[in-house]
Amino acid sequence: MIDLDDLDRRILRALSEDATQSSGALGRKLGLSQPATWRRIRRLEEAGAIRGKRVELDLARLGFGVTVFLGVKLATKGRLSLEDFERAVSAIPEVQTVEHILGAYDYRLRVTARDIPDFERVLRRRIMTLPGIGNVDANVLLSEERLPGPLG
Missing domain, CATH: 1.10.10.10 (Winged helix-like DNA-binding domain superfamily/Winged helix DNA-binding domain)
Structure with missing residues (x-):
């Protein structure tokens, strides 16, 4: 620290x-x-306190009107299946974040899509075909407020 x-x-x-x-x-x-x-x-x-600088995109103005958070439970667990899943899911451009979490799910994904039919296409053709995929739970983002964080 x-x-x-x-x-x-x-x-x-x-x-x-x-x-x-x-x-x-x-x-x-x-x-x-x-x-x-x-x-x-x-x-x-x-010192590593600043890891990088990013541009914040307005996804809705760029034509991506839907954001969905997916809770993913892997069918099988093990070092190899985790690495295979992470490598495969990271190659999907609609997946904005991949978070390995503790709790009811193994991973939380933030997925952006143009609309619900586009999200369904991504879900069916890309996400549900990933190695080791088990149960998936979806939550559609309605609105988002940015908070200043611990330094605010």
């Missing part, structure tokens, strides 16, 4: 809201010089 001071937390909070801002712009908001801000960001990256 990395030791964070208040300024580090403020930098992380600001970057989590908008990772595209320059170190100069961020420094001006926080009352730091550009070089001091850049050094802190670099230190946070090197």
Whole structure:
């Protein structure tokens, strides 16, 4: 675990809201010089506190109006079946996240599709044919609110 001071937390909070801002712009908001801000960001990256920077896409505007969370229970378990499943499910472009979880299901998948018929096609032709697939439970996303997280 990395030791964070208040300024580090403020930098992380600001970057989590908008990772595209320059170190100069961020420094001006926080009352730091550009070089001091850049050094802190670099230190946070090197320590692993910042793993990357992403662009947030508006899936609905891109034609993907349905998001479904799938709970997947594998029929067989073992190191080989887990790896086979993870490798195969990661190759499906509609699957946005693959989470190995503890509980009623082995995996939680976030799947995006254009509409319900498109989701059904992905489910039948791609997901249900995966190695080791057992039971699948679907929950359709109605709305989503982003929360600031532990630093907020």
